[in-house]
Amino acid sequence: MASIEAQGDKHRAERHAERHGDHHDDGHDHGSVRSYLTGFVLSVILTAIPFAIVMAGGFESRFLTAAVVVGMAIVQILVHMVYFLHMNTRSDEGWTMMALIFTVVILVIVLAGSLWVMFNMNTNMMPQMNHEALGLGS
């Protein structure tokens, strides 16, 4: 029993030391040669494939080509986040991750909202905009 408690104390102390790690004043993970090279190789692959597909003329279906290209981009952004920006749920007690999640939510609303609203407006404006055909002058 006593030994378990002692072990628990030791773990707590270690965690404490990690959190207040003083050997780097910024207290951040800077990765290793291995993690940077992994990220780099993955990025090269994820960049080369969409470029090759589009340069070769793409698939028969435009939608499929676009979906593959966008999919690769999303995966590559995640690769950069993990291997280059060293994102994790621990740094700054999770606040960097919270800020990121908040930003992504706003980003999706701004992008999806703008495209949706403007696409609908364009579609609905079309007949009225055709002044010349209606003989309304310009």
Added chain:
Amino acid sequence: MNTATQAPGDFWEVEPHHHHEGASTSIGFWIYLMSDCLMFAVLFAVFGVLGGSYAAGPGPKDLFDLELVALNTAFLLLSSITYGFAMLAMVKENTRGTLMWLGITLVFGLLFLAVEIYEFQHLIHLGAGPQRSAFLSAFFALVGTHGLHVAFGCLWLVTLMIQIRQRGLIPANRRRLACLSMFWHFLDVIWIGVFTFVYLLGMI
């Protein structure tokens, strides 16, 4: 009443928390990057809305050269990993190595800018400047803003190299290097969005 006689310091923390200098720099800089990200989101939304309005002018297929874009992507990706090596050299207290990798990063950053300026000049020469159509206005606003970020990143890089040369890898310089690292990798992430949504999807 026992509690009334207690000194206020026992219950409330009267002393402010002591944080060592720069403890909140990385989270603060991250928040700045997120706000920058929202700015780019707006520019991407503008491009998404106006990207098809050619005003009877040239479209992406008439203008873009994918080989040039691939070259630029390679420059930026290489600069990302060389910056990573600069950070690793910094962790090992290797001042010369840090400066060398930062110098290589700067070269790739400047090459990226040179290719982009060439591309813009070529487009304007063809009569496809930002005033030609809504598509081109949105294109120049988005890609130009990214290029401007890279240009300021290069300026920051030069400043840091001078500071490291003069003062060495002191804590303040390490903090600055970590901030620029986030900025530089962030710009690479934005570039993924640019080459995907502007160039590749435009050329399909």
